[in-house]
Amino acid sequence: MPGPADALGPILELMTWVGFVPGIPLLVAGWVVAKRRCPWTSTTAEVFEAGGYKGFRWSDGENAPHLSLHTAEETRGLEPGSEVVLHFDACHPGRWGLVPHRHDNTVMTVGWILTAVGIVCTLAGFILMMF
Template identity: 30%
Template sequence: MPEAGGVRNDYDEAVTPLDVLALIGEIVSWIGFGAGVPLLLSGWTLRFSDGTWEPVEIAVVRAGDALRARWFAGGDFRERRLRRGEAHLGEGWHRGYASSRRPDRLRFVEPPATARVCLAAGWALMAAGLIGLVASWIPAFL
């Protein structure tokens, strides 16, 4: 329908379901890529800064008046005094985790899953962003 002055307005047509699909795809792609990239970068930064943790067997022994942890990692025997929060473990064999990057670092609990969660969420959002991007291109080819 021509407007005043004889110029046709291209937006006089009804919105089709393909247009709605393209709009939803565009929104999903912006959200997916916008949140996925920072999550992936955070996850990779956490993983590379902390490194991996290898499971080790730890012997807790009494040396004088203190409990000491002894373990084998990085091709050498390691030893350190138990921290205050670890004193409840008592003497004996325990399972722990030694840093592969710095074998003198030891923990008795499983390493936090923060890096894995960031990476999994980042990849999921990136996949959603890619699907949204493809969906937003559908009207261009039909």
């Protein structure tokens, strides 16, 4: 009479393949994305006012000046002449924010999860063969 171990073996083998086959290429792709990503850096920006708009004036690492205008709602609480810490992408200074940027790498995360599933199922398959 077949037991639960007989049914569990094929399921574990299938999940091993489901984990490893897409997991490892996703890890490689996530690593490539992480290596090609430009670093974000911080600088001090001056708040200025022009007409009904407020904006930020700052210089990047190569001393190139940058300006950005925003509505009064977007810059609520910032006084003209004050300074704020501005975080920007070193390769693309047009991408910036007032809070530090989080480098999310979803491809790498999914790759780690699938590879971990493959490893756990492989180990469970070997343990199952022993019993």
